[in-house]
Each structure stands twice: as structure tokens, then as C-alpha cells.
Amino acid sequence: MDMIDKKILNNHNLTQGEYDLIRSLIGREPNLTELxxxxxxxxxxxxxxxxxxxxQKLPTKGKRVIQGPGENAGxxxxxxxxxxxxxxxxxNHPSFLEPFQGAATGVGGILRDIFTMGARPIAIMDxxxxxxxxxxxxxxxxxxxIAGISSYGNSMGVPTVGGEVYFQNSYSLNPLVxxxxxxxxxxxxxxxxKTGGAGNSVLYVGSKTGRDGIHGATMAxxxxxxxxxxxxxxxxVGDPFKEKxxxxxxxxxxxxxxxxxxxxxxAAGLTCSTSEMAAKSATGIEIDLDRVPQREEGMxxxxxxxxxxxxxxxxxxxxERVKEVxxxxxxxxxxxxxxxxxxxxxxxxxxxxxxVVVDIPVTAIVDLCPAYKRKYEEPAGPVPGAPQRxxxxxxxxxxxxxxxxxxxxxxxxxxxxxQYDHQVLTNTMILPxxxxxxxxxxxxxxxxxxxxxxxxxxxxxxxxxGAVIAVAEACRNLAxxxxxxxGVTNCLNFGNPEKPEIMGQFKQxxxxxxxxxxxxxxxxxxxxxxxxxxxxxxxxLPTPVLGIVGLIKNYAKTVSxxxxxxxxxxxxxxxxxEELGGSEYRRALYDEETGxxxxxxxxxxxxxxxxxxxxxxxxxxxxxxxxxxxxxAVCLAECSFFSREKMGCRVDxxxxxxxxxxxxxxxQSRIVVSVQVSKLKKFLSLAAKKKVPAAVIxxxxxxxLRVSQRGKKLLNIPVGQAFQAWKNAxxxxxxxx
Amino acid sequence: MKFGVIVxxxxxxxxxxxxxxxxxxxxxxxxxxxxxxxxxGVDCVVLPGGFSYGDYLRSGAIARFxxxxxxxxxxxxxxxxxxxxxxxxxxxxxxxxxxxAMLRNKNLKFLCQFVHIRIENDQTRYSCRAKKGxxxxxxxxxxxxxxxxxxxxxxxxETNHQVVFRYTDERGRLSDExxxxxxxxxxxxxxxxxxNVMGMMPHPERASEAxxxxxxxxxxxxxxxxxxx
Numbered sequence: 001m002d003m004i005d006k007k008i009l010n011n012h013n014l015t016q017g018e019y020d021l022i023r024s025l026i027g028r029e030p031n032l033t034e035l036x037x038x039x040x041x042x043x044x045x046x047x048x049x050x051x052x053x054x055x056q057k058l059p060t061k062g063k064r065v066i067q068g069p070g071e072n073a074g075x076x077x078x079x080x081x082x083x084x085x086x087x088x089x090x091x092n093h094p095s096f097l098e099p100f101q102g103a104a105t106g107v108g109g110i111l112r113d114i115f116t117m118g119a120r121p122i123a124i125m126d127x128x129x130x131x132x133x134x135x136x137x138x139x140x141x142x143x144x145x146i147a148g149i150s151s152y153g154n155s156m157g158v159p160t161v162g163g164e165v166y167f168q169n170s171y172s173l174n175p176l177v178x179x180x181x182x183x184x185x186x187x188x189x190x191x192x193x194k195t196g197g198a199g200n201s202v203l204y205v206g207s208k209t210g211r212d213g214i215h216g217a218t219m220a221x222x223x224x225x226x227x228x229x230x231x232x233x234x235x236x237v238g239d240p241f242k243e244k245x246x247x248x249x250x251x252x253x254x255x256x257x258x259x260x261x262x263x264x265x266x267a268a269g270l271t272c273s274t275s276e277m278a279a280k281s282a283t284g285i286e287i288d289l290d291r292v293p294q295r296e297e298g299m300x301x302x303x304x305x306x307x308x309x310x311x312x313x314x315x316x317x318x319x320e321r322v323k324e325v326x327x328x329x330x331x332x333x334x335x336x337x338x339x340x341x342x343x344x345x346x347x348x349x350x351x352x353x354x355x356v357v358v359d360i361p362v363t364a365i366v367d368l369c370p371a372y373k374r375k376y377e378e379p380a381g382p383v384p385g386a387p388q389r390x391x392x393x394x395x396x397x398x399x400x401x402x403x404x405x406x407x408x409x410x411x412x413x414x415x416x417x418x419q420y421d422h423q424v425l426t427n428t429m430i431l432p433x434x435x436x437x438x439x440x441x442x443x444x445x446x447x448x449x450x451x452x453x454x455x456x457x458x459x460x461x462x463x464x465x466g467a468v469i470a471v472a473e474a475c476r477n478l479a480x481x482x483x484x485x486x487g488v489t490n491c492l493n494f495g496n497p498e499k500p501e502i503m504g505q506f507k508q509x510x511x512x513x514x515x516x517x518x519x520x521x522x523x524x525x526x527x528x529x530x531x532x533x534x535x536x537x538x539x540x541l542p543t544p545v546l547g548i549v550g551l552i553k554n555y556a557k558t559v560s561x562x563x564x565x566x567x568x569x570x571x572x573x574x575x576x577x578e579e580l581g582g583s584e585y586r587r588a589l590y591d592e593e594t595g596x597x598x599x600x601x602x603x604x605x606x607x608x609x610x611x612x613x614x615x616x617x618x619x620x621x622x623x624x625x626x627x628x629x630x631x632x633a634v635c636l637a638e639c640s641f642f643s644r645e646k647m648g649c650r651v652d653x654x655x656x657x658x659x660x661x662x663x664x665x666x667x668q669s670r671i672v673v674s675v676q677v678s679k680l681k682k683f684l685s686l687a688a689k690k691k692v693p694a695a696v697i698x699x700x701x702x703x704x705l706r707v708s709q710r711g712k713k714l715l716n717i718p719v720g721q722a723f724q725a726w727k728n729a730x731x732x733x734x735x736x737x
Numbered sequence: 738m739k740f741g742v743i744v745x746x747x748x749x750x751x752x753x754x755x756x757x758x759x760x761x762x763x764x765x766x767x768x769x770x771x772x773x774x775x776x777x778g779v780d781c782v783v784l785p786g787g788f789s790y791g792d793y794l795r796s797g798a799i800a801r802f803x804x805x806x807x808x809x810x811x812x813x814x815x816x817x818x819x820x821x822x823x824x825x826x827x828x829x830x831x832x833x834x835x836x837x838a839m840l841r842n843k844n845l846k847f848l849c850q851f852v853h854i855r856i857e858n859d860q861t862r863y864s865c866r867a868k869k870g871x872x873x874x875x876x877x878x879x880x881x882x883x884x885x886x887x888x889x890x891x892x893x894x895e896t897n898h899q900v901v902f903r904y905t906d907e908r909g910r911l912s913d914e915x916x917x918x919x920x921x922x923x924x925x926x927x928x929x930x931x932x933n934v935m936g937m938m939p940h941p942e943r944a945s946e947a948x949x950x951x952x953x954x955x956x957x958x959x960x961x962x963x964x965x966x
Contacts, residue, residue: 151847154788154849155747155792241747332746418848418849419847421847422849423849423878424749424753425752426945426946426949429948
């Protein structure tokens with residue numbers, strides 16, 4: 001009779017089939033530690049077993065790609081001997097259980113992914129989803145998550161330069177915390193997770209190992225029920241100060257060329273780092289757990305191998321370099337202990353108190369987890385862009401706009417951003433809240449732009465279209481600051497993949513991302529899949545989040561969303577249509593999330609973006625802001641809010657649409673720009689040449705937001721009043737009484 | 738004029754300060770390692786922002802025991818110029834080179850934003866190139882910037898004109914709203930009685946280039962240099 005029974009398998013989230021495969025791969029029954037190792041490495045979180053088949057369809061090649069998916073982060077060549085290293089990761093489950101530490105360690109984990117490759121992290125962005133703030137629980141989750149991000153990122157001295165925050169019911173018991181980080185490395189000094197060959201020393205560096213986070217990866221790969229609170233000990237605890245020291249020490253041993261390879265200990269800790277490094281170099285690895293620095297007494301091999309204690313790295317170095325490596329870490333007051341050797345063959349061999357406690361092939365753990373083609377049911381949603389019967393027109397469209405501006409998803413997020421140090425490292429050219437963050441690269445004219453995007457209301461109504469829109473809008477955000485997209489990372493947040501309807505959403509979303517990225521010619525260089533975002537049987541909306549990075553050749557030309565001067569022409573690029581389905585207007589005013597989402601035509605989209613980019617290059621634009629949630633009216637209001645003087649505008653629209661469609665519809669492929677009158681002719685002829693619809697809709701200036709339709713007033717409200725509605729909406733929920 | 742930027746474990750504005758002094762202002766600048774006992778012949782010591790020792794226990798409380806602090810104290814004693822920015826200011830308070838202490842910001846949150854500060858005294862080593870009443874637009878980024886001193890100490894500071902900057906609105910008016918962190922007397926920057934040691938919560942190194950939104954911080958560095966002979 002096997003020692004491993006059904007109950008043990010259930011606790012390890014392994015199926016009988018998986019267990020049988022494990023037995024045949026190692027030719028015997030695994031012991032409990034070995035089973036724990038397989039459980040962690042074959043978890044959805046580490047193995048991508050449900051998503052692999054679909055992720056393979058994403059475009060990953062491009063002439064700038066130095067490293068695509070499969071490493072800690074993707075790498076793109078930006079010229080001048082430099083490369084950008086970036087990735088997005090989710091920390092959803094831990095952030096629900098313990099918001100502060102969950103979010104903080106999410107930041108810590110992604111930072112390590114970046115600096116483990118030899119890059120200095122220069123910026124963080126977060127995509128956050130919470131339940132409605134009317135519930136106290138959601139407020140405390142949000143408060144904790146923001147504080148956690150702030151605490152870790154600020155202490156590390158890496159600016160958090162923006163992101164997005166959405167609110168919706170399905171995130172009430174399942175908040176999403178996706179952290180996107182970007183670093184810069186010298187192109188010829190990139191480090192990988194490799195052992196470099198038998199005989200090399202294996203060093204453990206960083207914090208000591210404790211009992212925190214054991215089986216975090218397995219936990220993140222299961223649905224939550226009511227008893228989930230018990231899983232709190234599975235959440236790791238972060239120490240940003242330690243990580244800051246680790247960052248400096250790692251970059252120093254890299255700069256001095258003292259090491260061969262390096263891998264961070266993230267999910268599945270020592271297990272993942274040892275086996276992945278060995279597997280990637282086709283070697284074995286042997287470690288002695290008695291040498292692993294421990295901060296608790298009496299830890300057993302299972303606990304040591306599966307602990308997810310933070311701020312730890314595994315390093316492979318030539319034996320003759322070990323002393324020098326240790327002296328660098330000692331300078332930064334960190335442990336660097338030789339815990340083993342790289343070996344011939346392909347076994348992971350682990351010693352504990354003089355006995356071999358693990359002896360399994362690394363390829364079995366890393367590469368041989370089964371990939372599943374799970375059952376799927378493709379949703380038959382409404383046709384995007386299809387007309388839909390609306391509600392009666394509101395009597396006061398100005399009031400409707402004020403309501404939208406104070407709707408938390410649209411409202412000002414300064415309450416969030418100002419808790420993040422967004423200026424440290426002195427590269428941040430555009431402050432958070434704009435379409436994209438822009439970071440200059442010191443001693444060059446170049447800048448990097450980053451943006452995060454994903455509207456789950458659209459993906460919920462039509463997963464594929466929603467995904468295409470997410471890519472398109474992210475690229476549009478970049479175009480608005482004058483950046484051309486060069487690389488993509490994605491975080492795919494979904495419910496339980498064992499439910500066919502969830503798998504159907506996932507399939508469509510990946511198809512949409514693949515189609516849009518191919519069309520834009522941008523490679524996906526990595527990302528993260530987070531399944532099992534279900535609590536008490538409720539799945540989140542399908543939420544793909546796209547992190548897209550762009551380049552600006554000459555940052556002196558970059559443009560921001562705010563109006564600049566009075567009396568300048570306001571031009572609308574793109575066409576207005578009747579598309580209120582899935583809009584924030586419908587959600588805010590009528591509590592409806594139904595209807596067809598807006599349609600998207602990538603050819604038109606690319607034409608609009610190209611025009612915007614060329615006009616910025618030619619110095620024709622004063623400002624540019626993309627039309628997204630809340631439609632044209634919200635876009636115009638934001639252009640005013642972002643202007644230094646809170647300058648108003650006077651706009652007259654010629655379209656014969658219903659006023660609510662016109663003001664609040666979320667038709668894609670539209671950008672509002674402002675142009676000096678002297679350059680208007682030149683700009684309009686460029687637009688005509690590019691066959692992009694460009695309508696002069698009004699002028700900047702005044703103290704009010706005035707919008708009319710063919711001369712008939714639609715709304716006229718003081719900018720100050722609109723600004724207060726937008727600015728105060730979120731702080732009101734968090735007032736200290 | 739030679740500047741030295743101290744690197745504590747957890748300092749994170751050290752590179753920025755170095756860059757502003759060397760690349761923007763054009764003065765020779767060197768890093769000073771906290772474990773050394775050597776100020777390397779610099780003319781002005783700068784304690785940069787960050788989270789020295791993780792700000793564990795209390796902001797700046799552990800860094801004040803770093804080996805190099807002994808030399809900094811002696812240097813200040815001899816009249817050497819010592820500037821503490823943000824966390825550096827907190828360290829100088831802990832060290833006793835400046836009077837008072839920092840409390841948590843009044844809203845109990847970390848605050849990163851542009852603020853306006855008014856020059857209160859233009860007869861100092863750190864502000865002589867500015868004019869009294871001049872307004873600087875400059876960022877802050879801190880959790881503990883709510884300045885406190887006992888009433889008698891505060892009176893002394895004011896009578897001796899030790900307050901160099903105060904938080905105001907963009908037109909130079911004092912208000913609760915403009916005093917974002919709740920500092921007593923809206924104090925944003927303060928020097929010692931002798932005028933050679935100054936601490937300030939705002940970050941002049943973040944307001945030294947137009948592309949970052951303000952060059953108002955430069956006047957502080959330029960003041961330091963202008964009086965150097």
C-alpha cells in the first residue's frame with residue numbers, strides 16, 4: 001500500500017493521473033518531500049499546464065528580441081548597447097488573504113525577476129482591480145494593497161509611475177494585483193538562470209529561510225472557499241530593505257563578472273531555482289539543506305525546499321570566485337553560503353542530516369508536467385459594435401458627466417499615486433495618470449514609455465474583441481506620448497480553467513492578443529497566467545492585462561494629455577459611433593454591464609496611431625489624449641484637468657448621433673489632440689494624406705467645459721466643479737474621521 | 738567645490754543626488770561609504786534620501802550610528818557644510834546636528850507630490866542665491882516629514898531665523914492644505930544656529946532639470962557653490 005493516499009494528493013492539488021506519471025518518471029513511489037516538489041512545480045502557477053497550448057500561439061519573435069518567454073523576464077534591444085528587461089506578474093491570491101504583504105511581496109518578486117537578469121529596475125506600474133468601495137471590506141483590501149506596494153517600491157527606490165485601478169463586483173472577494181516592472185541593462189551583460197557546467201559552486205544568497213509561504217504556488221492554483229482565511233500562513237512576508245541590499249550586491253557581483261548564472265527564489269523557492277537552473281543547462285545539482293541559512297529551528301526538508309521566504313537568490317559561480325562573491329555580499333551585510341555543487345547527469349539531489357532526501361531527474365520536475373487541452377465552451381456574445389436600444393436621454397448631460405467623473409473607475413487616482421514614490425531615480429517625465437509613463441534614459445535623448453491596459457467589461461462581453469482592444473488601446477496610449485511599441489508582456493487573470501466556459505474565454509482572449517500583436521508587429525516576450533480567481537464559486541471577469549513598452553527617439557518631442565495654451569484648435573482623430581455597450585456610462589448611470597462592446601478595426605486603429613506619431617515627430621501637436629472609458633466628454637474633461645491652468649474648452653460636434661452616444665460612447669481608435677492654429681493646416685493635410693478622419697471640433701480656453709451639437713448646447717459646466725467631482729471621489733472613501 | 742554623497746544601506750536617492758551635482762550642476766562629486774571613516778576631502782557632505790536601514794525602528798535612527806557619522810559630526814563641528822535631504826534630514830535630526838524630530842505625515846500616508854516652498858531666509862549658505870519670499874516648486878516623497886520641536890526649541894529656531902523654507906501654496910500663502918505633512922510652523926527646511934548644517938524634506942535633486950518638471954531646486958545647489966572660495 002502506497003504511503004501517498006488520495007487525501008495527500010488532494011492536499012497537494014495533484015490528480016491521480018499526475019501522480020501515476022510521477023511514479024513512472026522516477027521509477028518508484030516519491031517520498032513526501034519529492035511529492036511536495038512535484039506539487040509545486042507542476043502547479044498551474046509554475047507549469048502553465050492549462051495555458052501552454054494557447055500561449056504558444058502568441059507572436060514572440062522580432063528583430064529587437066534578445067530574450068522571449070521562458071526566462072525570468074523578456075529582453076528587448078533598444079540600441080546604443082542597451083536593453084530593456086521587463087515583465088508583469090500577478091499576486092492576486094496572496095493580496096486577498098493579506099493585502100499589505102501580498103501586494104508588497106508581489107512587488108518584491110517582480111523586482112527580483114528583473115535584477116536577476118542583470119538589469120537595474122527603473123520603473124513599476126500596477127494594474128489593480130477591487131470590488132466596489134461601498135463595501136468596507138473592499139476599502140480595507142484596497143488600502144492594504146496600495147500601502148503594501150508603496151512600502152516595498154518606495155523603500156527599494158524604484159518609482160511606481162502609474163497603472164490602472166478598476167472597480168467591479170466580481171473582484172470583491174478576488175482582488176487583482178498585477179505588477180509590471182522594467183529595468184535597463186547593458187546588452188552584453190545580461191545574466192541567465194544557468195549552472196555553467198559540473199563542478200561549479202552553488203551559492204545561496206539573501207535572507208534566511210523560514211516557514212513562510214510554503215506551497216504558495218499551489219495555493220495560487222486552487223479556488224478559494226469560505227475557509228480560505230486559514231491559508232494566511234501561505235502568504236510570504238516581505239523585507240524591502242533586505243531586497244535593496246540584495247539588488248545592490250547582485251548587480252555588484254555581476255558588474256565584477258564573478259558569477260556564472262543566477263536565479264531568484266520566487267514561487268516554489270529553493271525547489272524551483274535549483275531544478276530550473278540545472279534543467280536549463282542540462283546538468284544536475286546537489287545541495288545540502290543543513291547549510292541553508294534558516295531563521296527557524298527544526299525545519300524539515302519539505303519545509304526548506306518549499307518555503308517561499310522572500311529576498312533570496314541562487315547563484316552558480318566558479319569555485320575560485322566564491323570567496324570574492326562572499327566578500328561582496330558581506331559588504332552589503334548579506335549571507336552568501338555555498339550550499340552545493342553543479343553535477344553531471346541530470347539529478348536534483350538533496351541532502352539533509354547526512355541522508356539523501358530527494359533524488360529525482362530535474363527534467364521530470366521542470367519539463368515533463370503534462371499539458372492539458374481542457375474542455376472549452378466559446379462564449380456566444382453579442383456582435384461587437386452592433387446597435388443597441390438605449391435608455392431615454394438624461395435630462396441634464398452635464399450632471400451625467402459629473403456622475404461619470406466621480407465614478408471610481410474614472411475618477412482621479414491621485415490618492416493612490418501619491419502614496420507611491422513616482423519620481424525617485426529622476427527619470428520620470430510624465431507623472432502618473434497620463435496615457436503612458438515616460439522615463440528618460442540619462443545621457444541619451446531616448447526615453448522609454450510604458451502603459452498597462454485591459455478593460456474586462458469588454459472581454460467579459462466578447463473575450464476576443466476585448467483582448468484586441470486591450471492591445472490596441474495600450475499602443476494608442478503609447479502613441480499619445482509619441483512612443484512606438486516594441487514589446488509586450490501580459491498578465492492573464494481568469495477563473496477556474498477546469499470550467500469549460502472559463503477555458504473558452506481564455507482561448508478567445510489569447511487569440512485576440514495574438515491577432516492584435518501580430519498586426520502591430522510587436523512580440524510578446526513573456527508574462528504570467530493567473531487561473532483559479534474564484535472565491536465561493538464566483539469567477540472574476542476575464543481580465544487580460546497588457547503591459548506594452550514603447551520607445552521615444554527624442555524625448556524633447558514627447559507630448560502629454562493636458563491642453564497647453566488658450567485658443568488652440570482641438571481636433572478629434574477617428575470617428576464617433578453609437579457604441580455605449582459595455583461602457584462606464586452604462587455602468588455608472590444604469591448599473592448595466594450588458595450589450596455588445598465596441599468594435600475594433602485594426603487597420604483604422606493603426607492609421608490613427610501612425611498619424612499621431614508622425615505629427616508628434618513633426619512637432620505639430622501640443623497635446624494628445626486617447627478616448628477610452630467615459631468617452632469623448634470624459635476625455636475632454638481630463639485634457640482640461642491635466643492642463644496647468646485647468647483650462648476649459650468650447651467644442652461643437654457635427655455628428656448626427658444621439659447626444660449620449662456622442663458624449664459617452666466608447667468607440668475605439670479615437671484621439672483628441674490640440675494644435676497651434678498656425679500649424680493646423682499642415683496637420684490637417686497630413687491627416688488627409690493618411691486618410692484619417694480629423695475633425696476640428698473646437699478651441700481650448702475659458703473656465704468652462706462647453707460642448708454643443710450643431711450649435712445646440714449639450715453641456716456647460718465650470719472646469720472647477722468638474723475637477724472637484726473627479727478629484728474628491730476616491731479620497732472621500734478613505735477620509736480619516 | 739567637491740561634494741560627497743553618503744551611501745547608507747537603503748539610501749536610494751544617492752545616484753540622483755550624485756547625478757544632479759556632478760552632471761547637472763557640474764561639480765566634482767564622490768560617493769562616501771557609510772562603513773568608512775573617510776570623508777575623502779570633500780567640501781560639502783550630502784546625506785541623500787532613501788530608507789537607510791529600511792527606516793526600521795524610526796526613520797534615520799539606525800543610520801546615525803554608521804561609522805562615518807563620527808567624521809560627519811566632527812566635520813560639522815569644524816564648520817563644514819552638511820546638507821541632509823529627506824531621509825538625510827531625518828538622520829541629522831537623530832544625530833542631534835539639527836533640533837527637533839519628525840512625526841508621521843498628518844494623513845498617515847506616504848506622500849509623493851510637487852509642493853511649493855517659500856524662502857524664509859536668503860542670508861544662508863543654502864539659499865543666498867534666492868530671494869526672500871521666492872517660491873520654489875519642488876517634489877517631496879516621505880512618510881515621516883511632519884516636523885516637530887518642543888515650544889521653547891521652536892521659539893529659538895524662529896528667533897534665530899533658522900527656518901530656511903516653509904510649505905506654502907503657489908502664491909506663497911500659508912495654509913493647512915499647503916502644509917501637506919502637518920509640520921509645525923510649516924517648516925520644510927531648517928539649519929543649525931551656525932548655519933553650516935541644513936536639512937530639508939523636499940528633494941532639490943528632483944527639481945534640477947526642466948524635463949522633470951522644475952528647475953527650482955538648482956538655486957539651493959548654486960547657493961552652496963556661490964559662497965565657496
